[in-house]
Amino acid sequence: MDFWRWGSSGAQAILVYWRLRHIPGPFWAKFSDVQRVLWVTTRNAHVFHQRAHERYGDAVRFGPNMVSLADPAWIPTVYPIRPGFPKSNFYRTLMPYTRSGGALPAVFNTRDEELHKKIKSPIAPLFSLSNTLRLEPFVDRTIDVMTAQIDRRFADKDVTFDLANWLQFFAFEVMGTLTFSKRYGFLEEGRDINNMLSTIWDYMSTAAPYTQIPWFDEFWNKTALMTSIKGKTTGMGILGYVGRFIAERKEAQAAGGKNGDGPGDRDMLSQFMELTEKNPSLPPWAVTAWTFSNVIAGSDSTAAVMKEVMYNLLAHPDTLKRLRAELLESGPLSKPYPSWKDICDLPYLDACVQEGVRLHPPFCLPLERVVPEGGIMIGGRFYPGGTVVGMSPHVINRHKPTFGEDADVWNPDRWMVSKELRKKREDAILTFGSGRRVCLGRHIAMLELKKIVSALILRYDFDLVDPKRYWKENGWFFRQGGIDVTVKKRVEA
Numbered sequence: 309m310d311f312w313r314w315g316s317s318g319a320q321a322i323l324v325y326w327r328l329r330h331i332p333g334p335f336w337a338k339f340s341d342v343q344r345v346l347w348v349t350t351r352n353a354h355v356f357h358q359r360a361h362e363r364y365g366d367a368v369r370f371g372p373n374m375v376s377l378a379d380p381a382w383i384p385t386v387y388p389i390r391p392g393f394p395k396s397n398f399y400r401t402l403m404p405y406t407r408s409g410g411a412l413p414a415v416f417n418t419r420d421e422e423l424h425k426k427i428k429s430p431i432a433p434l435f436s437l438s439n440t441l442r443l444e445p446f447v448d449r450t451i452d453v454m455t456a457q458i459d460r461r462f463a464d465k466d467v468t469f470d471l472a473n474w475l476q477f478f479a480f481e482v483m484g485t486l487t488f489s490k491r492y493g494f495l496e497e498g499r500d501i502n503n504m505l506s507t508i509w510d511y512m513s514t515a516a517p518y519t520q521i522p523w524f525d526e527f528w529n530k531t532a533l534m535t536s537i538k539g540k541t542t543g544m545g546i547l548g549y550v551g552r553f554i555a556e557r558k559e560a561q562a563a564g565g566k567n568g569d570g571p572g573d574r575d576m577l578s579q580f581m582e583l584t585e586k587n588p589s590l591p592p593w594a595v596t597a598w599t600f601s602n603v604i605a606g607s608d609s610t611a612a613v614m615k616e617v618m619y620n621l622l623a624h625p626d627t628l629k630r631l632r633a634e635l636l637e638s639g640p641l642s643k644p645y646p647s648w649k650d651i652c653d654l655p656y657l658d659a660c661v662q663e664g665v666r667l668h669p670p671f672c673l674p675l676e677r678v679v680p681e682g683g684i685m686i687g688g689r690f691y692p693g694g695t696v697v698g699m700s701p702h703v704i705n706r707h708k709p710t711f712g713e714d715a716d717v718w719n720p721d722r723w724m725v726s727k728e729l730r731k732k733r734e735d736a737i738l739t740f741g742s743g744r745r746v747c748l749g750r751h752i753a754m755l756e757l758k759k760i761v762s763a764l765i766l767r768y769d770f771d772l773v774d775p776k777r778y779w780k781e782n783g784w785f786f787r788q789g790g791i792d793v794t795v796k797k798r799v800e801a
């Protein structure tokens with residue numbers, strides 16, 4: 309019996325090896341996923357992925373059944389608008405798990421395309437550009453809290469602080485305000501209260517190696533037996549926060565309280581709750597899943613791009629000077645901070661933000677999909693049905709034939725080009741994903757990014773202590789730090 313089981317899985321392994329034997333890649337990757345797990349455990353996988361593509365070309369075998377692709381021209385094929393090219397089991401590893409409820413699917417991580425449609429359609433309108441712009445006062449309120457703290461603690465005091473931390477606090481507070489009408493208190497206290505930020509980082513970075521071997525995650529992290537032995541389940545901490553906020557809201561509603569002070573007196577949580585009341589066919593866990601997505605997908609991601617833009621502006625003062633001049637010369641700006649209307653179309657601000665979005669995609673492993681039955685041709689090669697293919701935003705966004713020979717460095721001018729070339733480059737950016745599963749919150753992210761960058765550089769002169777202190781690590785999400793600065797308030801602010 310064992311012999312036959314071994315024999316059939318051995319035959320399967322040979323078959324999988326054989327099906328993709330025409331794809332180049334590191335030797336061991338043809339037979340085992342260990343190589344790609346090791347890359348991820350270095351917290352530098354994006355660098356290994358880029359090197360592998362430089363060495364082997366635009367299609368590289370990263371595992372026995374996984375191929376990484378690196379030509380932006382293939383984005384519409386791998387990430388189409390229509391259904392039928394589903395996410396791989398990579399995403400199941402990112403589902404939080406409880407012994408009572410099993411793995412919780414969310415809009416971001418569900419692989420079931422029917423379920424995805426069911427839970428995404430009701431909330432999609434909340435994330436439209438017009439709805440997003442109604443959230444601007446909440447961003448302004450959070451900028452107010454942030455600048456008040458910087459003024460009080462650091463401005464004109466010759467005190468060095470890590471701006472990266474404060475941008476992280478800011479991004480979380482914005483999402484907290486939009487979602488629950490609550491600030492967590494990171495900005496007021498200047499620290500990671502209740503270790504919430506580190507809990508999210510631990511959750512993501514712990515999940516990262518398992519994303520490369522989902523079959524092992526299934527056994528190790530998603531069975532009642534193993535999680536009882538280990539005494540904990542993945543994502544429990546974050547689910548705990550989310551559950552508490554929802555319970556508080558239900559209690560407040562039961563006591564006749566109002567639904568938070570979000571737009572039109574309704575924050576996103578109350579809108580989520582209203583949607584489930586109106587639509588009983590939605591699963592009972594929908595509110596938890598939507599709220600979980602807001603907390604987990606919306607804050608660290610936006611913070612990572614904010615950090616990249618601010619770091620590069622400070623490390624390249626000529627670009628900072630040019631951006632400030634554009635803002636000041638653009639006409640009377642709203643006070644105390646420029647409004648979205650003032651700044652949304654400023655070309656150089658847009659170029660700086662786009663360059664940050666390009667250089668530092670916060671989700672930085674290949675976004676995996678499963679080739680549909682019947683297989684598919686991509687770039688002149690055939691991929692049989694069931695093959696896992698994916699593109700890494702980091703690799704795609706540095707594709708030299710598309711972005712230029714200097715694609716590894718900060719150069720906002722690459723966006724100040726003809727309309728046609730700019731469009732070609734915009735279409736080749738994978739930071740927000742693409743196609744059917746493109747980021748739902750990208751308008752919120754752009755609103756936050758343009759607002760905070762312009763508010764900070766108009767109000768302050770930052771002095772970067774040492775550009776070499778800037779560090780990054782990749783645990784599926786990126787995390788950066790070391791933007792150590794001193795700050796002076798600008799006279800005209």
Ligand code: HEM
Nearest residue numbers: 415416605606609610675739740741745747748749752753
């Ligand atoms: C700079 C900031 C952000 C970046 C770079 C980003 C990036 C991404 C990426 C790459 C995906 C698709 C991943 C894939 O194909 O597997 C995605 C999906 C998603 N993002 Fe974002 N995101 C950002 C901000 C936000 C914000 C602020 C929110 C919400 C509040 C949000 C909510 C979502 C949701 C719900 C999905 C799932 C969409 C679907 O599967 O239909 N994101 N994001």
